[in-house]
Amino acid sequence: MLIECRVENFAIIEKLNISFEQGLTVFTGETGAGKSIIIDAISLLIGGRGSAEYVRHGAKKAEIEALFEINDTHPALSALEDLGIECPDQMIVIRRQISETGKSVCRINGKLVTLSHLKEVGQKLVDIHGQHEHQELMHPEKHIGLLDRFGGEQLQKLKKQYQDCYTETQHIYKQIQKLNKNEQQLAQRIDLLKYQIKEITEANLKDNEEEELLEERKQLVNFEKLYQSMQISYEALYGENKGLDFIRQAVNHLESIQELDANIKAISNAVSNSFYILEENAFALREHLEQLEYQPERLNMIETRLSEIGLLKKKYGQTVKDILEYLKSIEKEYQDLSNHDQTIGELEKKLAKQLDILKDKATKLSLKRRRIAADLSKAINRELKDLHMGKAVFEVKITTPDQLDDFNFYHIQGIDEVEFLISTNPGEPLKALAKIASGGEMSRIMLAIKSNFKSLVGLTSIIFDEVDTGVSGRVAQAMAEKIYQLSHASQVFCITHLPQVAAMADQHLYISKEVSNKRTATKVKTLDDKEKIAEIGRMISGVEMTDLTKKHAEELLKLAKEIKS
Template identity: 55%
Template sequence: MLAELSIKNFAIIESLTVSFEKGLTVLTGETGAGKSIIIDAVHLLAGARGSSEFVRFGEKRAELEALFLMDDDKHPVYNKCDEFGIDISDGMIILRRDLSATGKSICRINGKLVTIAVLREVGQYLVDVHGQHDNQELMNEENHINLLDQYGGKKIKTALENYFDVYRNFDTLQKKIIQLSENEQEMAHRLDLLQFQLEEIEGAELQPKEDELLTEEKNQISNYEKVYESLQNSYSALHGEQRGLDWVGHAMSNLENVGSINKTLQDLSETISNAYYMLEDISYQVRNELESLEFDPERLNFVESRLNEINTLKRKYGQSVEEILTYSAKIEEEIDTIKNKDSHLYKLQKELDSILEDLSIEAKNVTSIRKNFAEVLIDEIHQELKELYMEKTTFDVNISLKQTSGQQVKYTANGADDVEFFISTNPGEPLKSLSKTASGGELSRIMLAMKSIFSQHQGITSIIFDEVDTGVSGRVAQAIAEKIYRVSNGSQVLCITHLPQVAAMADTHLYIAKETSSGRTKTSVKPLKEEEKIREIGRMIAGVEVTELSKQHAKELLSLAHTSKG
């Protein structure tokens, strides 16, 4: 759940910290007080597109921060955070986003810098924002298949995964066939280019790890003088009269003379003897290295020239000799494919036909599961719509096969189905596409009906409704209020509303107000106590002036809400 939201220098909000509780929280207040601005802040923290226009006038940046508390350590957001290397401790997730007046945006999750894309990936598991314009998801028929699959949950997901394993191979083969079927002129140009590249790489006669070995050799030759001087000085320090080995030898002889006196002296004598012979052996190794050193300027020129040649190839074909050789093998295979295009096309087509059989089976399985879930969804939607006084409305899910212009089945990464929601809001009228039929008020109720169902399958911790109840009143408003409250039983719900019926159902009621101070507008948030709730709901009923009658009506609404909650 969203536990706390902190906003600073965002739109008309100078500084604001709001705590939220479980259940249903409603936000009410006069138009323009800043209710939707608070929801905009949450939306941005969930990865929505930002703008410098959100930064409060005269300030350099806006700062947004939200704390989410996770009760379930099996929640999918844990896997998503783990995927991006984000640590979750004590079940807390903190989203932070800074928007600068220059348009730049900085995002963090639990202190770790992330991109907006990552913020959006994680945010989608934490909060789901629905506003007046978010009904566009229902209006866009391309989203209908995603909503159905979301409803189908694990069964459809598993079927799609099995399908996609086959589709991936199918798609790769299709692309190869299309590439080989390009016009002759393009293929000829491609062949010339590949042959030139292959000849250039083969002409260099590269050896594995050659660049690394040559670089090491160049380093040794270039540092000849430094190495020679160091070896010479080391050897001189060890060998010769009055040098290191000479003095260690004196120490060894003296200790040998007294070693038989006691065990301690004997151990010291043996230790220094071992050290002497070890140093002597090292001095011989240093001498051998010194004698083997040879400065060859011609070899250095060759090494540098060869490295330049390899670096030129690296700029074209790969970052290492291994990558260049891998690329060489790849284009050699492509050259063979182009030269023997017809036989390769025949072979690829046979492979494609074989995979197509498996793909068709998997696609039919996905379609079958979708149709089964569509039937269940239709029944549940009808029940939800009935409770929203749309009992005469008929809802249907149309599932048809995608087809190419040649009337063949068209397979995509999401299967072979077109899914579209149809509706008839009046008896006797034919079913028509939802995107072309429903009015604004009807869409709000249909969306709420679907959200009542989908919220049980999504695992979202917080759902936000931003004036989704616009355009309804009377008994429909009461039904919507009860429906929103029911959604809050499975997920925390924040709801901006102008309906007194919805406000009466709230577990927590927050009043949003704005005031002007020193010529600047500020927004404040206040949790309402029981008497304040009555007055605010009375204002929502009566308008500006709150009368005793409206307050009485508010009390009745609160009493009815209490009864409805059970």
């Protein structure tokens, strides 16, 4: 379970420390108080994408930290083990900072991790279901993802095998498509490649050639300065009555007295060694001077060569190395295009074999989906009865192509087109869910689907962000009971405006915002029994609480207690 969460300088939250309990926790409060902001903070903590906009105005960074407790068989443990992160006492501390520049730093149990690794672990701890997920029901292309989540690990394994095979087949198919462009484009491409290969090859480029030419040009351009400085240096060392003559005199005098003083001997040796080193370098300087020659023709040749290299760089790469790598790639492409018919023939044979493998994997995945679809339809219909949609009939429709010899009949999800159908009234035919279900019905259907997701089993926490939109009365009570049932297996958090849901809470947190020193800040308060009555009364009436409203609130809490017991 999520034991504690600390949030600092996040949106309108200045500083919050919230302790959570097992079971169902509800967040209530006026619209705009910051209920969803707390869920946003948890979302970022488990790998959601952050930005500088989340940092509270005037703060340097936002910081979110949470402590999770898991059991010794929790799926998050294997993810942590893969990342080399220890999990002492089955406790996980996740911490995330977002700076005012938008940069993010993530840590799990003190170890720095990437955002993708944080997400990998976080998704095994928390599932967040927000209002936007209702939109998935409005778009049939999203239905296949919802069905597959219901399928659990076995279906996901088949899907992964299929998708790996699909990617490999797609690569071959795209190669054939590329080679099958019209003859005019093919001929133009071959001519272009031939010209480019000839231009680069004739240039006879070599690695590091440009750097060496630039160095040589620098010497030639500065020839006069080089020559004068070297000449003056040589004369200063080896000219008559210059440096080495004076040092030679020092060497001779020190050698004549080194036997008279032990300390002088070491100095004499050091000076003598320095003399020979300087003399050797003076000879090397003279030799270099003798070889030094101003070559204006060579400078012109270098300038011409550098200009040639510069033109090639504009066309084919930023460096000589890039140009040579580009040459290799176009030589291969030229060879493939020149052997166009032979290459296509080989690729088509390869594609045919690959399609047989893909067809087998796609068929297995489709058969599994159909069994899962039948199970999901039965499960949803059972749930809908509990949610006062007993006369509704829900069905998962799967459409598959008749023949599978063409790669165009396949897609990354498989060969199936999935759509949810429903009939909300007896005698009415099944129709597309997106066309006939109301907002309240959508909320109930999504809750029914979520209640049956195998992927939710074992999760530390499940979060519902206003999933009860558009319902009231006995339907609201049914949804409240359904959400509470989920809290038996996992810790559940729910942002709600329904008093029926709030009454079922094991922990009731009231969210409000206060203005202090002209700044707005979100506050969180855990309500006691008396405060629960007042808040549920406010949710019922929307105005100040009367005796009748109070009585109604007390009855709701009493009913909830009876249901829970």
